[in-house]
Amino acid sequence: MKFGVKPGKHLSGAGLYTILTQAASLLPLPYFLTVSGYLGIITKRGALPFLFDAGFAALPRWEALLLSLLYRKTAHELLVCFVLLAAALAFGIVMKRLLPSEGKTAVVLRIVLCALIAADLLLRLALPGFRAVFGLPAALTGLAVRLSGLALLLADLIVAKKHP
Numbered sequence: 522m523k524f525g526v527k528p529g530k531h532l533s534g535a536g537l538y539t540i541l542t543q544a545a546s547l548l549p550l551p552y553f554l555t556v557s558g559y560l561g562i563i564t565k566r567g568a569l570p571f572l573f574d575a576g577f578a579a580l581p582r583w584e585a586l587l588l589s590l591l592y593r594k595t596a597h598e599l600l601v602c603f604v605l606l607a608a609a610l611a612f613g614i615v616m617k618r619l620l621p622s623e624g625k626t627a628v629v630l631r632i633v634l635c636a637l638i639a640a641d642l643l644l645r646l647a648l649p650g651f652r653a654v655f656g657l658p659a660a661l662t663g664l665a666v667r668l669s670g671l672a673l674l675l676a677d678l679i680v681a682k683k684h685p
Contacts, residue, residue, distance in 0.1 A: 525680040526627035534673035535631055539616040541673075545666050546609035548576025553602040574655040578663025581637070582644040584608065628681055631674050638671045 523531035552573035577585050592601045619630050645664065655663070 524676045525684060526631065526677060527623075527681075533620065534675075534677035535616070535620055535634065538634070538670040538673045539613060539620070541666060541670055543609045543613050545576055545579035545663075546605055546612075548579065549573045549605065550576075550602060553598055556598060571659065574659035575662040578655045578659040579666035580663075581641045581667075582648060583641070628678065631677050631681075635671060635674045635678070638667055638674070641667060642671075 524534050526533070549572065552569045555569055577588075580588075588601050588605060591604060592598070595601075620627070622630060642664075645667075
């Protein structure tokens with residue numbers, strides 16, 4: 522792993538942020554797949570419900586709100602599951618194409634991602650109801666994922682500024 526906007530064949534902070542975000546999007550999937558065959562899991566607390574809560578708490582708030590709206594309109598868990606998978610895949614494909622950019626584009630991309638994460642963190646403060654829905658451990662896990670993503674992107678920007 523190498524920080525900066527020109528990491529070459531190494532993984533950059535933004536590349537690791539992409540993987541982290543995609544992994545967080547995949548956390549709710551085991552719960553979705555289990556619930557479709559065993560509805561009794563809804564009433565229990567355990568590893569799968571925690572993964573679901575932590576995964577949704579780690580998503581950007583706007584994405585979680587859109588997925589929640591989709592579920593309220595359709596009442597179809599598998600549709601939400603597939604949309605979540607498609608969003609994670611699309612994010613990875615877009616980032617894979619944009620990350621190797623040269624010059625200002627690479628720096629601007631990281632600045633935009635930092636701004637989006639900062640806006641998401643402010644939205645987390647503005648919408649305290651999410652903490653109540655997912656519980657404090659899942660909310661803290663989601664906050665840690667978002668803060669670590671911000672730290673990875675900032676590390677890229679700091680190294681890029683020191684070594685242009």
